[in-house]
Amino acid sequence: MIRTVAPRADVIGKASRVTAVLQIFAIILLCGLIYILADISARYSTLQDGIRENALWSVYQLDRETRKLHETLHVMLAVGDTSAESIKQLSTRYDILYSRMTILEEASFGGRFHIDATVSRHIAAIRDGVFGSQHDFDRLAAGGSLSAKRLGEVDMGLEAIGRSTEELLTYTNNMVSSDRADGRDAIMRLQVKSAILVGLLAVCAVFLVASLRRQLKSVRLAGLALEEVSNGFNEAFLAADAGNRAKSQFMATIGHEIRTPLNAILGTAELLELSPLPTAAASGVQTIRRSGEALLEIINEILDYAKLEHGRLEVDARPVDVEKLLRCTVDMMRDRARERGNRIHLVMPTEFSAPVIVTDPTRMRQVLLNLLSNAVKFTSGGSVTLKVSETDAAGEERLRVDVVDTGIGIDEEGLQKLFRPFSQVDLSISREYGGTGLGLTICKQIVEALGGSVGVESRPGVGSVFWFEIPRVPGAITSTTDVSASQLEDTLPALDILLVEDNLVNQQVAAGLLAHLGQKVTLAANGREGVEAVRNGRFDLVLMDMQMPVMDGIEATLMIRALGSAFAKLPIIAMTANASADDERLCHEAGMSGFEAKPMSSAQLRRIVAGAGKRLPVQLSQSPANGTDASFEVRKAEIVDAIGAEGFEEIVALFFQDATALLDQLAKARLDRDMQTADRSLHTLKGAASSIGLQDVADLSQKLRHGDISSDMFGELENTISNHRHRLAA
Amino acid sequence: MRLASALQLFIASFLSAVALPVCALALDLPTGPVVLTVRGDNVAYPNVGDEAQFDIPMLEALRGREGSMETPWTKGRIRFSGPLLRSVLGAAGATGGMLKIVALNDYSAELPVEDATKLDTMLATRMDGQLMSVREKGPLFLVYPFDLDSDLFNEKYFSRSVWQITTIEVSR
The missing domain is CATH 1.20.120.160 (HPT domain)
Known part of the structure; x- marks a missing residue:
């Protein structure tokens, strides 16, 4: 397609060059035509100036009058008529001839009549003849008479003048004819010249039109070709985009597929860790768990990125208690920091001007966790400080978060690569510290989606400061349940909770809600796994499903209680969807501490955790079966709040x-x-x-x-x- | 028909009434040599037979003009003077569409009467104040107003510029 465009452009260029040449040619021709028109005009004006008496006609008149006078005199002489009437007539005829002579001398004629030597000679001769007999005719006119001899001489003279006038007439006729022919020739030449020029102009115009047509056609074709190319690009882009989407879809699917068995591996490893193992085996299991966690993190990041790439980042803004969020997040990182010998600090104002801001808590926590885990990862035996402040830069109220570490730092070159997908500072980093290199990219996109900005300052060997700022829009937690919840949560202890539940959906929901409450949750898929976990670990609370394959809740509870006195006081709460009086009785008989209706709401769990933390006798909820009529939207809101949309x-x-x-x-x-x-x-x-x-x-x-x-x-x-x-x- | 002839009579009397102040109703007899004869089908005020004859004083008594101009037949700028052609026709009561101007040597030219009515064409009697002899293209020379309208300076009007005029024949 591109190949068809290039020659087209060439054709256009050629056509426009031809057009330019034709235009220049046309202008030259036009100039020529203007010159000829000017010439014609000049000739015409000389013709106008030359509007003069007709020489031939004047000579003819002269000749005629000479002959008439001669004839009159001749007849008079022949007849011998000398009457006064005849004399008068003769005199008038002479007067007329005289006037004609004067005309010939005085009148201006066109052409070369007056400058021609032959003409001048003839005129001189005629004048001499005519004016020579002036006295004789004057005498006749005055009433005098002339001798017959004199009259005969005059008669002879007139005959000579007649010959001269005849010669002059012939000569003038020839001269006028040749002049006329010359003039006609000149006009003919001019006509031919202008005809040629007009013809050339016409040809030029035809070529111009043809060239312009060709040019227009080429331009149109080029336009079509370009459109085709652009369509091609468009299609290619769509195809690429579709490919990319398919890839992301694939990544998401694979991610989910990996995550499920990975969760099982992690859960099993965790359980194994709790059991008494030989040191070598224990360290092996620990490795399995850590690697698994790292893998899970990577997969989560990839999944996040796959979603971000499609602009599917949904911001779910709601009022968020800033301090609570920060504390909760730092608490989650504390263990990891400790493992690497780091101290972790939270520095924040004693009082926020806006303790509750409107933003997306899940996303903000994600960013915080990412920055903190990076800081912890690249620092060992140092400190990581989460510094929070309220800034009002450029008239905008913002919440600024600095994550300061005393880690390895990043050089100038490395800083350039940060925040770009799949780029780590250098390959050795990825070898040494692992990670996908997507974390910061995701952070950047999230912060930007929240309307904020993100940045970094760092010096190699000294440490790094990763910071972000988000708009500080004050909000208020209006819902009464939330207020009481936050009050409750202030005093909510962090417990180790064992969740024994066979159904994956229930597992995920309950685990999510508990994690949201800041609880550490271990999963067991049935009663037997639950008993094993209790035997090997140290739990503050067990949440036990009633109906499970392999071993149900009642049997598991009986076995736990049978493990020994250390487990006699362990709170075990039954979770059941079909709470009948019989079931309740069975639970009590098996030694369960409480009895809750499924599904468990966040508030229910909070109450249970609070109760278990204070080692209070767990209160049984009343008519648990009725606690399940929460609508889909309410339940959804609850779960989304805990684990995100x-x-x-x-x-x-x-x-x-x-x-x-x-x-x-x-x-x-x-x-x-x-x-x-x-x-x-x-x-x-x-x-x-x-x-x-x-x-x-x-x-x-x-x-x-x-x-x-x-x-x-x-x-x-x-x-x-x-x-x-x-x-x-x- | 009766009505038409009555109307004609009325128009004729009206025209006569208009013509009255311009010239004497009855044309006097020429006292000097006759220089111009106006004849034709419709000469209203004849003085000799059915023709109107004029001598120089009669002509010079008519309304005329004077103009200096160059002509192809004279040397330099010449002052022509004489009665306007339309005054002469008016004095003769001549009406018609075409005029035939006849010269002494039997040269003649035909011209439309508009040359007299629309142009200030004169029958020049004098060149530079002098009466013109036959030798000097006299006694009468039809001079178009070349001084007033240069567009007239072409062969068409040259050929109509008749000198040594003796007779004007008026036809319909």
Whole structure:
């Protein structure tokens, strides 16, 4: 396509050169034409000046009058008539001839009449003849008479004059004729010249039109070719973009796929660490866990980046308690800092002018964690300080956060590469410290999405200061639950909590909510794993699902209580979606400390944690089955608040994946009339659905459990789930 | 028809009334040598037969003009004077469309009457104040107002510039 454009441009250039030449040529021709017109005009004006008496006519008149006078005299002489009447007539004729002679002498004639020697000679001769007989005619006119001899002489003289006038007439005629022919020739030449010029001009105009047409055509074709090229580029861009999207999609899918087994590995490793192992094995397990965590971090970053690349960064702004957020974040980093021998400080004003600002807390925490973990990573045996201040630079109220470390620092060259995707200061860094090099890119995009800016100052060997500023828009936490929650949270202890739950959806939701409350959560997938974890670890609280494969909650509780006196006081809270009086009794008999309805709300968990922290006897919630009617939106808001919108989406996706499998299982069980499996599937489905707030699905599942598994109701359940899937996908 | 002739009569009497102040109604008989004869189908005020004849004083008594100009037939600038052609025609009561100007040597030129009515064409009697003899293209010379309108200076009007005039024939 590009190849077709270049010659086209060449053609255009050539055509415009031709046009220019033709234009110059046309101008020259025009000048020539103007010159000829000027010439014609000049000739015409000389012609105008030359408007004179007709020489030939005057000579003819002279000749004629001479002959008339001669004839009159001749007749008089022949007849011998000398009457007064005849004399008078003769005299008049002479007078006329005389006047004609004067005219010939005095009148101005065109051409070369007066300057021609022959003409002058003839005129002189004629004049001599005419004026020579003036006295004779004067005498006759005065009434005198002339002798016959004299009259005869006059007669002879007139005959001579007649010959002269005749000669003059012939000569003048020839002269006038040749003059006329010359003039005609000159005009002819001029006409031919101007005709040629006009012809050339016409040809020039034709060429010009042709050239312009060609030029226009080329320009049009070039335009079309360019359009084609541009379309090609467009298509290529779309294709590239589509490819990129597909790649990101792939990355996201693979990320999820990796994350699930990785979580299992991490959980198992954590459990292993808790069990008494030989030192070598213990250190091996620790390595597995650390590597796994590092891997998880990397995968999370890649997933984040994949999302950012598509501009899918959604900012969910809401009032945020700044101090709480900062403390919580620093607390999360404390362990990691300690591991590398770093001290971590939080420096902030004693009082914020805006203690609550409107921003996206999840995103802000993500940035803080990233900067802090970088600082911790590149510093050992030093200090990391999170310095927070309120600035009002350029009339804009901003919250400034500086992450100051005393680490290895970055040189000038390295600073240039920061904040760019996939770039680390140098390759040795990536070898030594690992990481994707995406963290800062993600930070930059997030901060910019929050309307702020990010930057770095650093000196090699001294340390680095990574900072960001975001707008400080004062907000107020209006919701009463949030106020009381924050009050509660102030006193909320950080506990080690074991969550025993088989369903992935429930697991993720509960773990997310707990993590949001600043709790450390360990997962166990069933009762047996739960018992193992309790045996090897030290937990402040166990949250126990009731129905689980391998070993249910009741049995697990019995086994934990049987482990020994050290575990007698461990708070074990039962979580159940179907709380009947029987169940409650069973729980108590098994030695459970409490009994909570699923799904657990954030407030419920907070109350449980607070109670467990104070070693208070855990209060049982009343009529737990009624605590589950929170609408989808409320539940969603709660989970999103804890783990972010993306986390929620992941859980929803997980739910539908789960639901599909469960529905399959259910369909199979119906065919096999395996009521037990069907009931278990429905139970799991109910729990998972209520966990994410799909209350109608949970209710339907419950109905199916108790009633007949008629195809109508099963179909309805399938439809409801599929409707939700479409709604949430959109 | 009766009405038409009545109208004609009325117009004729009206025209006569208009012509009255311009010249004497009845043309006097020439006392000197006759220099000009106006004849034609429609000469309203004839003095000799059905022709109007003029001597120099009669002509010079008519309204005329004087103009200095160059002509192709004279040397240098000449002052011509004489009655306007239309005054002469008016004095003769001659009406028509075409004028035929006849010279002594039988040369003649035809010209439309507009040359008399629209142009200040004169029948020059004098050159530089002198009466003109036949030898000096006299006694009458039809002179177009070349001094007033240079567009007239061409062959068309040269050929109409008749000298040694004797007769003007008026036709429809």
